[in-house]
Amino acid sequence: MGETLVIGTRGSLLALRQSEMIKELLEARWPDLHVSLEVIKTTGDRILDVPLAKVGGKGLFVKEIEEALMGGRVDLAVHSMKDVPAQLPAPLDLAVVPAREDPRDVLVSQRFESLDDLPHGAVVGTSSLRRAAQLLVLRPDLCIENLRGNLDTRLRKVREGAYDAVVLAAAGLHRMGWQDRITAYLDPERFVPAIGQGALGLEIRKDDDRVRALLEPLHDASTARAVAAERAFLHTLEGGCQVPIAGHAVMSKDGVVLTGLVASLDGRTVYRESAGAPLGSEEALGNDLARRLLDAGAREILDAIYSAS
Secondary structure, three states, rough: OOOOEEEEEEHHHHHHHHHHHHHHHHHHOOOOEEEEEOOOOOOOHHHOOOOOOHHHHHHHHHHHHHHHOOOOOOEEEEEEEEHHHOOOOOOOEEEOOOOOOOOOEEEEEEOOOOOOOOOOOOOEEOOOHHHHHHHHHHOOOEEEEEOOOHHHHHHHHOOOOOOOOOEEEEHHHHHOHHHHHHOEEEEOOOOOOOOOOOEEEEEEEOOHHHHHHHHHHHHHHHHHHHHHHHHHHHHHHHOOOOOOOEEEEEEOEEEEEEEEEEEEOOOOOEEEEEEEEEEOOOHHHHHHHHHHHHHHHHHHHHHHHHOOO
């Protein structure tokens, strides 16, 4: 018998698909390795009738999995990077970031062909304050309604006509093979994606050299650099799901360009800026861009939202 490795994962169709992808890559790379999945229900999966911002934010999707990892119940956690808080528990490490899927947001609608095509007062579903604020920037006439649930649930609700449209991540639809459900892609220049959107993070115990070595061939340096810039931006802002924050890094052979955004909940006030830096300066770029937005006025938005929560 060869080595074994246990992946901790949420139980949604998308989470299982993402973990299966990592399992397949590992077993193809290491033929003697047997990988199994351990489904762990997180608080975020159990509480579906309350907006994330009111129940603790994105960390709700990783906490129980991280506890299982620290306790030795699983060897590896596969996360959507946009669900991972800026700070990790001290014993854990995001060891590997595989190549990124499409980071864009998409519009899904049964009757309308684009965001501009939606009629006045159209009902758009999303659980993301970032998406809601940017929708209101572009279309202040829209009616934004909270929509929680797994990817298949949200698609079903728009299909049944409960919403005129929903906004989702392209990456999830691509990984599920559901590209045909996409009505329109939203240009990152116009609609900035979430921090880490489209990327996966493979989290392990810091001292687990065996698993680190097994995962190393899956690492994509370009994606890791881009995500590092975005997460540094988020970390300096000390932001969570309670604030509309977006960040999108684009890599080239010469360096990285990062676009960052902080918006008020109603989309009426937006601070957005882009900056570039050479390779190797990704985290410094994220930190510097966050400080520039804070100094420009974004600090008042954060203070107002956190004082009211």
